[in-house]
Amino acid sequence: MKLRSFESSDSTIICSWIKDKYSLYQWSADRIGKFPLSGNELNEFYSLMKSKGEILPLTAVDDENKVIGHLFIRYPDNTNKKIVRFGFVIVSPLLRGHGYGKKLLQLATTYSKEVLNASEITLGVFLN
Template sequence: MLRLRPYRKSDAEYIVTWIKDEVTFRKWSADRFDSYPITAEDVNKLYDNYALLYDFIPMTAFDDDKPSGHLFMRFTDSDKKELRFGFVIVDNAKRGMGYGKELLTLSLQYAFELLMAQKVTLGVFENNRPAYCCYRSVGFEDTGERENYHILQEDWKCLELEISR
């Protein structure tokens, strides 16, 4: 059973080990980092910057006191009604075992019940079918909006998903 807690800087040491190749890395982070691979320090530096720019809430899911999943949340409006999830990831050794669905379920509960968000959005690349299916399984709907990215000398489409209270 997963539990959710605020992110600790030491969690970055785990997160960077879950990313085994650059394609996975880019599906997770898009173009938010300049280079691959990244270090825990790189993650924490980006998060420190995000904390200055956004109403930024990084969270870690854990079982047996060890991080097993992670995402961040940030409000996208001044009224704090719309929240965006980003950098959603599960320990690669635990993928396909329901951890992603549990991470999202806990995070949505936190977003709607504690933060009082009315809507949660996220983006997922169309070439990341397992993540797309996981998001849909917890109730996210495809808005039909698309954003284009040029990643690894390819054009990737990012699909916009949302779920409302």
């Protein structure tokens, strides 16, 4: 598994993993409230957030470059670039329960430390 920059073509695959409104709510923390979520809607949301410098979306791919996971990195406080937060973390339903989510977070942690020079990393979660 490796991380690469999110590509607009990833959005349809990622959206296909979200099977119901509750899953969308869990994944997006209600920041995107419409189900079913289309690839175009996700791309529009990300374009807006990226234009404001608020997120860095990343995609996890396997050895054949098949999309298998996704997350974004954001700065909770734009005045402090040493702190990052992971959000919208998701792994293909076919691969859940096999350590891919853990590996995704490990790769994102390494990226945050080595590329973004982050000294503190948080994970956006909420109670189910």
